[in-house]
Each structure stands twice: as C-alpha cells, then as structure tokens.
Amino acid sequence: MWVKYAVGWREFFDNETKKEYFQQLLKNIDQQYEQNICYPLKIDIFRLFTLIxxxxxxxxxxxxxxxxxxxxxxxxxxxxxxxxxTPPSLVNIFHELKKDLGVNHYASGNLDHWVEEGVFLYNTIGSVVAKTPLSHKDIGWTTFSQNLIIYLNQIRDDIIYVLWGNYAKQYSEYIVNKSNIIKGAHPSPFSYSLFKDQHFFLKINNLLLKNKKKIIEWKM
Structure with missing residues (x-):
C-alpha cells in the first residue's frame, strides 16, 4: 500500500484500513489519479502523517x-x-504572523518546520482535481477526517484546534475540549477583512502557555 505514516499512527491506520469506506477511498484515489491530473502527488497525500x-x-x-x-x-x-x-491565503496568513509576532516568513511558503514544532496542518479533503476545488469532497475523505478528529480527541484532550472558515468550523462538534478551539474567518482574499487583526498566532501561543506547553516557534 502506498499510504505511509509514522509509527505512532499505526493504531489509527490499522483500524481505518479494515473499514470498507477507507478501502473504497483508496480505490477512488487510484482511479482519480489515473483518469485526471490531481494534486498533490499521490505519494504526498498522507505525507503529513510521516512528519509528526x-x-x-x-x-x-x-x-x-x-x-x-x-x-x-x-x-x-x-x-x-x-x-x-506563495498563494494568496498563505500571504494573508504571513501578514498576520508578521503583525502578531514580528515573524517575517515571506521568503518561503514551505511550512514543514511548523509541523516539526507541533502544528498539524491538515486538509480534511486530502486530494483534488487540477483547477477544480472540492472535486474530491465526496470520495470518502469526510469520513476519514471525522474519524481522525474523533481519534485525536480520544487519545488527547490538550490539543488546540484552529478552525478558519465555516467549513473548518463544522469539525468543532468532534472536539471534546471546547476551550481549546480558536475560531475565525478563512484567510482567503474573499474573507481577509474578517480574518485580519484577530491575533490568531498570539492566541495560539498564549493558550499553549496557559496549558503549560512550550510555544510554537513560527519562524523559518
């Protein structure tokens, strides 16, 4: 199987791979990538799970x-x-990071080091057809993402969840510790007027300190 993950995810993936929906999801992905130009590269779909x-x-x-x-x-x-x-949404994220913490991240849009710091940058739909947003929303990703958030809440009660935009906010129902949720508008140019000046990065680090955890080093 081409799905790769770090050893700590074995319990979760062992459970999911036994389920019919997940087996069908992988078949759907294989079919989509054979028939269409899709992103990211298939080997990178689950890359996040190898990094943390x-x-x-x-x-x-x-x-x-x-x-x-x-x-x-x-x-x-x-x-x-x-x-x-750097895509527009990420430019807007970097604008707020600079205003909040004085961190200039504009030189690179690669956020691998954020993951190394403990930030799980998760797309609830893990793949897409070129130039066709939300094209893979109905191939099984929703069930996988719901099960993932439920699993994380079963094993941990101290994770902070950042929900930007109405789509992400739907996942709040699966988060047990509501005090660890930070909500806001999406950073896309269409909603940036609502996203800006909400001090998300300060809120995240302050909540980490409140929970007696080390803050995230957001710089490159």
Missing part, C-alpha cells in the same frame, strides 16, 4: 482541500514547497 507523531501534536490547523494549481500542493494544509509562489 500523534503525541507531538500541539495545534491542529484545519484546512479544506489542497491547492489545485500545478506544483503548489505538498501534502500540508496552506503550505507550498520552497521556490513556489
């Missing part, structure tokens, strides 16, 4: 689906590989 163990997650930032332009999606929500033009 469940026990090391401090913050979950929930995205919708991957960037649908060529060379953009890399398996992490909002992230692009170094050298790729």
């Amino acid at each position: 163990e469940p026990k090391d997650i401090k913050v979950v930032i929930i995205g919708q689906d991957p960037y649908h332009g060529p060379g953009q999606a890399n398996g992490l929500a909002f992230s692009v590989n170094a050298g790729v033009k």
